[in-house]
Amino acid sequence: MNRRLVFLFFLVCVAGHGYCQRQSIKSADFDSLISVYEQTVAADPQLVSKLCTQMIAFGDQERDVKFQAYGNYWYGKSIRFYDVPKKALPYLEKCVTLFESLNDQRGLCLGLKELGVVHYLSGDHTHAMKFYSDALVLANKFNLQIEKSALNNNIGNLYDEQGHSEKAISYYEEALRLNPEKRYKVPFLQNIAKAKVDLKQYDAAIARYRESIAVSTELKDSQGVSAGYDGMALVYFSQGKYAESLENSFAALKIHKASSWMTGQIETLNRIGLCYLNLSQASHAIDNFQHALRLAQKNQYANQHLINANLAFAFEQLNDYRRAYNHFVAFKTREDSLEAIGKAEAMEELLAKYEADKQAQKIVLLQREKELQDLKLHKQESALEKSRLTRDLILLAALLIIVLFVVLLILYRQRMRNRIQAGERTEALNRQRTLELIREHEMKTIIANIEGRDKERLRISQELHDGVAGSLAGIKLQIRKVSDTLQTPDLEKIIRNVDSVYDEVRMISHNLSPYKVLNTAFIDLIKSHLKQVSEDANLEMDFITHPEEKLNKLPDQIKIEVFRIIQELMVNIVRHARAKSVEVQFTMNDESINLIVEDSGKGFDVEKVNYGVGLNSIRRRVTDIQGTLHIESVPGRGTIVNIDIPLE
DSSP: OOHHHHHHHHHHHHHOHHHHHHOOOOHHHHHHHHHHHHHHTTTOHHHHHHHHHHHHHHHHHHTOHHHHHHHHHHHHHHHHHHSOGGGGHHHHHHHHHHHHHHTOHHHHHHHHHHHHHHHHHTTOHHHHHHHHHHHHHHHHHTTOHHHHHHHHHHHHHHHHHTTOHHHHHHHHHHHHHTOOOHHHHHHHHHHHHHHHHHTTOHHHHHHHHHHHHHHHHHHTOHHHHHHHHHHHHHHHHHHTOHHHHHHHHHHHHHHHHHHTOHHHHHHHHHHHHHHHHHTTOHHHHHHHHHHHHHHHHHTTOTTHHHHHHHHHHHHHHTTOHHHHHHHHHHHHHHOSOOOOHHHHHHHHHHHHHHHHHHHHHHHHHHHHHHHHHHHHHHHHHHTTHHHHHHHHHHHHHHHHHHHHHHHHHHHHHHHHHHHHHHHHHHHHHHHHHHHHHHHHHHHHHHHHHHHHHHHHHHHHHHHIIIIIHHHHHHHHHHHHHHHHHHOOHHHHHHHHHHHHHHHHHHHHHHHHOTHHHHTSOHHHHHHHHHHHHHHHHTOEEEEEEEOHHHHTTSOHHHHHHHHHHHHHHHHHIIIIIOOSEEEEEEEEOSSEEEEEEEEOSOOOOTTTOOOOHHHHHHHHHHHHTTOEEEEEEOTTSOEEEEEEEEOO
8 A cells, every 4th residue: 555545544544423323443444554654753843743633532532542552652652753853742641641551562562662761862861771672671571673673773872972982883793783773773883983983993893883884785784885985984084084084085076076965065075175174185175175065055055154164274274364364253253152262263364374475574574675675775785794794793703692591590490390200200109109009998998897886787787686575585485484373465465465565676676686697689689688578568560670690699787787778778769659669670781780779658858857867877888888869859740869989
């Protein structure tokens, strides 16, 4: 079914109520409609948005949840293409809820992925990573091959933007390994190449760009081919290989002209001009800059002032300071705010050179006049020739003495400066060593403090278990004997109270002892504790952790403190928050451990709250393991506790 027939079919289904009441849309027709949306959303998002409103209305009228879900999904996605991305959030969140009710795992995966894209475009990388990760779990679970590769690529983009190029490459490689369709391979290959450039692995980047060109050529994708040539040109330019950069730039320019892509032509011509400028071929550079400037002015290119700046430098290379100055004036006029002071200084330097050029011309004229006068006075000066020669010799000797004195003075000052610098370096090394010793002493003190505190807890735990608990057990037996003799209800009540106190003492004893923490798989221990809290307090508990194997191998001090922090947070939530649900995230990366506990409770004003024993205990424990604590809470909207612990 071609595109026009599909659109016509859908509009007839929406408008023709009688037809809709008599017949249902076939799944094949629905799949064709979705396929058309997928192909059209980037090219004409407003058309898709308009049709999706009709699709949602049809789903509401017929109570067809599938139409409602996909209508909200494509409406949100189309808004993301032509409007503020955050405006798409309510529609995407609704489609996720509808997909969950349909148990449509692929739709749910698509909705979560699109939510991640919206948060990424809005600059919220934390939520973007969460939605990408949730979508990737579904894609892996249900073997959604295309979504797996796309999500790995999206996560790679997140890491690449944060400067983690090696991590980004691992996700790009995984996306490529999943053998996506060839049309998806081109952006994956080019993303890998860009990340390789950031790592200065230029040969590997060139290889990936060549591979992307080969795939694009096979697909007859001219944009992919031109992007590959542009990428290689930039790599060669950054290496200073301007001839190779020119070769690839000309190849890209040919394709841009064939496709009438003006932005590509402008930027490629500008790069060609820069190559010629660096090759000291200013005339060729000017030809290409001027061509780029004409296209930029014709098409209202936003950065045409940069081309004016490049032309200024090219004319400066030809010593044509007047034209250089004119282009710098044009550059400054179009630029609303110059942040780089160096550019302003460069313009002033050109002005100075221009004025110096005018002054030089005046000097030449004066010199010519002086020569005429010298010719007239030549006869008069011949008599003074000997005295001048003597004077010149004296001046030369004085000059040599002055130069020698200056050289000796410079050498002496340099020697003194070297001595001072050597002293400063020695002093800096001593200070650094002192700081290292202080840090080492502080670390030993902290570790000794933690170990001493744990030993004291263990001692108190044993005293409670062996002493108080044992005494309570004996008292219970004695009261039981009296109860068997007297048979009074009051004694039974006393026995129950003793049992309650005994159980509480045992619980305190077990919580104080680190034995349980150190002799149980750490993640399993946390899961068990959270499950117990969930059952006791009737809480909906969600626990997310990664990677479990590495987290189970954490140092004992960190395990104990993290477990105590989680215990304390759960106590605070149960006692004060009145929450219905709690989400605990416990994750680890190459540099730190992150613990996030979020509840849906009543919240509190962080600025006004008086920190009690529980929160102060948490702060002290976080400080003991060199961590940082951040609490976000709004009354009526829950609380988020975020703790980062460095691995070193």
